[in-house]
Amino acid sequence: NAGVMQNPRHLVRRRGQEARLRCSPMKGHSHVYWYRQLPEEGLKFMVYLQKENIIDESGMPKERFSAEFPKEGPSILRIQQVVRGDSAAYFCASSEGGVAVNEQFFGPGTRLTVL
């Protein structure tokens, strides 16, 4: 049973380009969470999705960031017109049920570098 998969592991973009980060949850998991980790800081919640639905996006910046979790395929975190401040590690987690009592399993992260 493969764990949470994220790709790419490392992504380099120039300012103004788009970044697409993919997350495949564990088999049987229908809940996906995205977090951002800035250097020397903790994890910051961004968005919580179930299949085809955004449940909580209170941590998402209002502009340039979007997320989806389609019926088929991985969850995508999309960052348009990237800026240097977007450089961070982005982690995806999945769980079998809701967050309260279900363990979140984390992927290895995507490290985004904006030049």
Place this chain on the structure above:
Amino acid sequence: AQSVTQLDSQVPVFEEAPVELRCNYSSSVSVYLFWYVQYPNQGLQLLLKYLSGSTLVKGINGFEAEFNKSQTSFHLRKPSVHISDTAEYFCAVSDRNDMRFGAGTRLTVKP
């Protein structure tokens, strides 16, 4: 909304010494509490969690944590650390719908 405070950003300790990583939380509702560990260049792994029942929770790798409702704390402890315990440790709190993480404590175990 809940929040988590990890009081120490860095904790250096010698091998085989005991360690306590502190975590305090605030919430207006009943919460569930978690400790995760992050090794370099990896994602987070669950160490232990408190959902209900006994306030002393035992996790993997010899770690344990005690839920103290009156002090709103969930400190992580290990009686004797190893070099391999060097990592970043995150405390997290969740209610029904979302989880919030502390800023992390970097544990460095020295020989």
